[in-house]
Amino acid sequence: MSAAYRKIGDLPLVIPVFPLDGALLLPGGQLPLNIFEPRYLNMLDDAMSGERIIGMIQTRPGGDHQRPSLAPVGCAGRVTSFAETSDGRYLITLTGVCRFKAGDELPTRTPYRQMRVDFTPYEADLREEPSGARTAADIDRLLIALRRYLDHRGLAIDWGDAESAPSDALINSLAMALPFDPLEKQALLEAETIFERKATLTALLEIDAAGGDDDEPTSIQ
Structure with missing residues (x-):
């Protein structure tokens, strides 16, 4: 895990979320992403000027195409690699930090979605397991x-x-x-x-x- 996040209190209470079905981020894992939609380019701009944290989350039935209902659990990742292409896309790598329970979505003016999240149930994600724990x-x-x-x-x-x-x-x-x-x-x-x-x-x-x-x-x- 990142040395910047050793306990739940180190993590933000509100994060931007990126709904993307089939994309799984787990704590410690690395997820490469090709960002091209304007709202998510905006999200990356804001994230890179702040804590570089983005919540990956899947959708579930309900809502509409632009704002589908979201799964109850996602995983927060930190942008650990960032590059911009000549045609304006962002190529990033998210490194998983900690899973979260999805809370209330905030009524924001940003084109991307933001929500309150609870990392407490997954505090163990911030602790690396001792090597050799399994045979x-x-x-x-x-x-x-x-x-x-x-x-x-x-x-x-x-x-x-x-x-x-x-x-x-x-x-x-x-x-x-x-x-x-x-x-x-x-x-x-x-x-x-x-x-x-x-x-x-x-x-x-x-x-x-x-x-x-x-x-x-x-x-x-």
Whole structure:
């Protein structure tokens, strides 16, 4: 986690939110984004002049196209990489800081949405887990399910990296990178602990590998 955020009190009470279905940010994870809509360019301008915090959140049924209803839980990230293209787009990387419960939306004049958020239920996100907290056996079922999922979909990864990665980093990177649907991404986000996220991820991999059509071969970065 960022040294700037060691406790809940270090985080802002109101943050801009970026509704984006299928995009999952987890604490400690890195999410690259290509920003081109004017309202979100405005949001980045404001964020970069302030605390550089943006809340990634998915939508849920309800509301309208311009202001859809928002999921109850999102994840705040800090802009840790920023570049501007010649055609005016922003290429950024958000590094996940802490999940939050969505609160009241503020009636603001900004073109982007802002809301009060509560980080308290996810204070543990600010504490790094001790290394070696899980054994290799903990990850065996996940790796078996992952191999079947990848074979079924015609996907490929670097197995050397996957098998040598710390289990929590592997779990979070797979949760963010694999092409799950928005409801499945939300379930992974809301898993209370890394152990619960591993169980959810393993179940999703096993269910997917059990049926459906293969995708075209590709690779996962």
